[in-house]
Amino acid sequence: MVDDREGRMQAALEKAALGDHLSFAEIVQQHQRMVFSIAWHFLRNRALAEEVAQEIFLQLYQNLSSIQSPAHLTHWLRRVTAHRCIDQSRRLKPDVALEEVPEPTARMQMPDPLLHQQLRKSVAALPEKWRMMVILRYQEGLDLAEISELLDVPLNTVKSGLQRSLLELRRKLTRRLGEVRYALF
Secondary structure (H helix, E strand, O other): OHHHHHHHHHHHHHHHHOOOHHHHHHHHHHHHHHHHHHHHHHHOOHHHHHHHHHHHHHHHHHOHHHOOOHHHHHHHHHHHHHHHHHHHHHHOOOOOOHHHOOOOOOOOOOOOHHHHHHHHHHHHOOOHHHHHHHHHHHHOOOOHHHHHHHHOOOHHHHHHHHHHHHHHHHHHOEEEEOOEEEEOO
């Protein structure tokens, strides 16, 4: 099944590189969820994520001849999406600074929509590179080596970035009560 899907995608890549618009549409259909998911989770704005995804697929169309295989296509799309999202967020002012995120006031049980919202805000307030590392690791399920390759940073930078991100998220989502700390997750 996987080989059959990969074979169809390889054929679609070859046809699309020769100008077959239906084959390119098949490529877009197979990968648009992944590209949009990364963009939406990073940018937290549906319209902006759709715009970024559209730009990425336009860039793909212009660079189809350089794509060598379905695995290379997936890697290329993830890499371009990650970098395009980081660039886009740098153009925008952040909605919420990390220091402005209010501390939680009560212990909540999971799953809790307020905690979920608080976590999203806290992730959105992380520095761009850390935020992308968190999204690629925990939303997209990539391993550390893949993230390192996609973001073009050393593996140890990914490890320390994720560790620092998680410590910062834990700090923001943990409430101190006297000597006892109550974690919200």
